[in-house]
Each structure stands twice: as structure tokens, then as C-alpha cells.
Amino acid sequence: MRFPVYFPDATRAVIRSLDSQDLQKVGIEGIILNPYHLASQPGINVIKKLQGIKEYMSWKGFAITDSGGWQLLSLVYKNPKFGKINDQGVVFYKDSLGKNKKYVFTPEKSIQNQLDIGADIIICLDDCPGKNASKKEIITSVNRTILWAKRCKTEYLKQLQKRTETRPLYDPYDSRKRPLLLAVVQGGSNKKLRARCAKALAEIGFDAYGWGGWTANAKGGLNIDIGKFIVSQLPKDKPKFALGVGYPWDIIEGVKAGYHIFDCVIPTREARHKRLYVWEKDPNKINPLKTNSRKLFRYFYPDKGKYASDKKPVDKYCDCLLCQDYSRAYLHHLFKIKDSLSWRLATIHNLRVYAKLIEILRKNVK
Ligand SMILES: [Zn+2]
Incomplete structure (x- = not known):
């Protein structure tokens, strides 16, 4: 391990x-x-x-x-x-x-x-x-x-x-x-x-x-x-x-x-409660151990009306299925109609943020 x-x-x-x-x-x-x-x-x-x-x-x-x-x-x-x-x-x-x-x-x-x-x-x-x-x-x-x-x-x-x-x-x-x-x-x-x-x-x-x-x-x-x-x-x-x-x-x-x-x-x-973590900076360019840990992330709330026709990805720094293939608008829609795909894509995203965090921590831990 x-x-x-x-x-x-x-x-x-x-x-x-x-x-x-x-x-x-x-x-x-x-x-x-x-x-x-x-x-x-x-x-x-x-x-x-x-x-x-x-x-x-x-x-x-x-x-x-x-x-x-x-x-x-x-x-x-x-x-x-x-x-x-x-x-x-x-x-x-x-x-x-x-x-x-x-x-x-x-x-x-x-x-x-x-x-x-x-x-x-x-x-x-x-x-x-x-x-x-x-x-x-x-x-x-x-x-x-x-x-x-x-x-x-x-x-x-x-x-x-x-x-x-x-x-x-x-x-x-x-x-x-x-x-x-x-x-x-x-x-x-x-x-x-x-x-x-x-x-x-x-x-x-x-x-x-x-x-x-x-x-x-x-x-x-x-x-x-x-x-x-x-x-x-x-x-x-x-x-x-x-x-x-x-x-x-x-x-x-x-x-x-x-x-x-x-x-x-x-x-x-x-993720299921519509709270997604979003990177504030490119995770590949930071050492999380030397940065204010509270300032590395912000929340993204997909159900907000302003995202209804937003073509951008949820997180421009994320390489997950949701951020690579789908828009904020589509996730917004999935949550609106309560489709189970909203849970799946949001969960994949949040877990990818954690997995990426672990990756960059490993690079920097002595
Ligand atoms: Zn993502």
C-alpha cells in the first residue's frame, strides 16, 4: 500500500x-x-x-x-x-x-x-x-x-x-x-x-x-x-x-x-447533496503541504439557476468523466429531473478530486 x-x-x-x-x-x-x-x-x-x-x-x-x-x-x-x-x-x-x-x-x-x-x-x-x-x-x-x-x-x-x-x-x-x-x-x-x-x-x-x-x-x-x-x-x-x-x-x-x-x-x-469540490488552482502546479489548505478548493452548487445554460465544465482543472465530457448545464438538468446519473457523475467528480489530492500529496510527502 x-x-x-x-x-x-x-x-x-x-x-x-x-x-x-x-x-x-x-x-x-x-x-x-x-x-x-x-x-x-x-x-x-x-x-x-x-x-x-x-x-x-x-x-x-x-x-x-x-x-x-x-x-x-x-x-x-x-x-x-x-x-x-x-x-x-x-x-x-x-x-x-x-x-x-x-x-x-x-x-x-x-x-x-x-x-x-x-x-x-x-x-x-x-x-x-x-x-x-x-x-x-x-x-x-x-x-x-x-x-x-x-x-x-x-x-x-x-x-x-x-x-x-x-x-x-x-x-x-x-x-x-x-x-x-x-x-x-x-x-x-x-x-x-x-x-x-x-x-x-x-x-x-x-x-x-x-x-x-x-x-x-x-x-x-x-x-x-x-x-x-x-x-x-x-x-x-x-x-x-x-x-x-x-x-x-x-x-x-x-x-x-x-x-x-x-x-x-x-x-x-x-456529491449526492449537490456540493462538488472545485480546484482553485491547477493541482499539478501546487504543493498542498506548503499552501493554505483552506484556499485550495471552493464549492460548486450545480442546482443554481445560473448554470442552466452554462457550457463550461464543472472544473477546468479536473480530468474526470463529468468534467471532460459534460457541461455544467447538463449536470444542472440531471439534478433538476432527479436522474440517478446526477449522483453518479457528481460522485465520480468528488472522488476524482480526492484521488488527485492523494496523487499530489504523494509527490510532496517526504
Ligand atoms: Zn471532475
Whole structure:
């Protein structure tokens, strides 16, 4: 795997309105998937039976599975009707489609599921506390995250022994023919707790580490101070993953802070909501690490009336399908009539902006 790298969220084994070939043409090298959602539909057994997620989706790139720590927060912590959490693991009372069905996610089960799905990087189950969690709740989250990481590592080693016959990890850049195991650092905005979590995880030993929990500060921007601090507490030679980060300018700041891997729903979701990123300058002529990251992009809103007969491309610096072959006027029309092609072309464009950003970051990162 080459760094930095950005992975769009194919939570349910699809980036809405795009197929795997579209992603490859855009220059996307990997996707991130979610075992909780996949367990609900189509079911982990179905994916296993069909030789793993890459075969299932006809996907030739990298795949990461996120253990589901974020789902603990977004579903169970917000609404106890969704399930319960204790040191043993998580029990969900509903599937991701809202049907009453019980799912038990222990650290062990989480590792087995992720290996069955067949990703290149799998993530230890972690306990992600709420945005306004008390110090006591953050301490519980850190203790549980460390405990679960230990159990995940033990199960991972056990499963590797058992599964030597299964399809090995595909990674032309990595000689280790096994999925990599990543652990997530929790601790909220408390540096002492972040340091304790990072140190304990590094002692257990993982292939990569993640910045977990809320990455935003009180103003909604990236909390880069905590992000940098976490990097300083982790082994220097291991890749760092900024989970859920972020806007294009956040990715630039994340790279400066020492992160290598990024994933985010932002470009695909924003594309469907008619917010497209446009380069302010020719990306081939800039070093994003030495430019004000906030000034590299502006938003383009295709539904504005002034674009109804605008012949120009959305972005004169972009080489995507939308910008090369179609006008602002045509995209405006597609959104007006709510045709699904509007989603496809807008998503292709936003993902191309991210892929191009990664390309120029790689040229400039030492
Ligand atoms: Zn474009």
C-alpha cells in the first residue's frame, strides 16, 4: 500500500451509484466496509461462501473493514433499545435495516467476521465514547478498548494458524501475506488517557494504529492538536489511520500531522447533496503541504439557476468523466429531473478530486 491513501466508505459493499470499475477509473485504490451492516445484509456467510468481499464486488483494490466501534456509539449509546455493551462485547437487538434480530459482537467474533469478509486491513473492536462523554465514561472506554484489543490480537493469531489454507492478503507493496491488524486509540480530548491507551496498544503490538473517537474540536474543525499528540505517542515506523477524516483540507492537515490512511463519507455524500469540490488552482502546479489548505478548493452548487445554460465544465482543472465530457448545464438538468446519473457523475467528480489530492500529496510527502 502506498501512502497517503484515501478510502471512500462502501459501508454496505457499494459506493452509491458507482460500480467497482468506476472507482478504479477514478483512481480510488481502496474501500472501507462495515461488518455490522454486512452481517445484516447479505450476511457474513454469504460473503464467505462467495470467496470474500473482493470477489463478491468484483473489486481489484484494497479493502479495510471497520470493526463496528463507531456503530456502538451511533446506535447503542444513543438509543439503548438498539442493544447493550459490557466488557464481554456488544449485543445488538436490531439489524442495520431495523428488523428485530440479535447480533453478538465480541472482540473474537469481530475478528472472525472481518477475516471471513476478506479485507486487507482489519480493525480491533473498540469502545467509542459519545461526543459529550464524562471523564469516567472515557476511562471505561479506554480500559475496554485495551482489553478488547488484547483479545482481538489473541484471536487474530489463533485464526491465522487455523486459516493458512485460505486466500492470502493481496498487497503488491507488502511482503507480509496476511491481513494487517489495526488498533484504535481512544481517550477523548484527554491527553493523559490518549497516551495511556496508545502506550498499552503499542505494548500489545499492532501493524497499524488509528485515531479513534471524535476527531472534531468544539468549533467543528479537525482537532489536529490531539491528532498530533496521538502520533507522538505511537511507534514511529507504523502507519497511522485518521478514522473518518475528512474534508480535503483536513486530509492535508492530517498528512502534515503524520497520518497515512484516511476514510470518509464526505465526498460521496456531498456529491449526492449537490456540493462538488472545485480546484482553485491547477493541482499539478501546487504543493498542498506548503499552501493554505483552506484556499485550495471552493464549492460548486450545480442546482443554481445560473448554470442552466452554462457550457463550461464543472472544473477546468479536473480530468474526470463529468468534467471532460459534460457541461455544467447538463449536470444542472440531471439534478433538476432527479436522474440517478446526477449522483453518479457528481460522485465520480468528488472522488476524482480526492484521488488527485492523494496523487499530489504523494509527490510532496517526504
Ligand atoms: Zn471532475
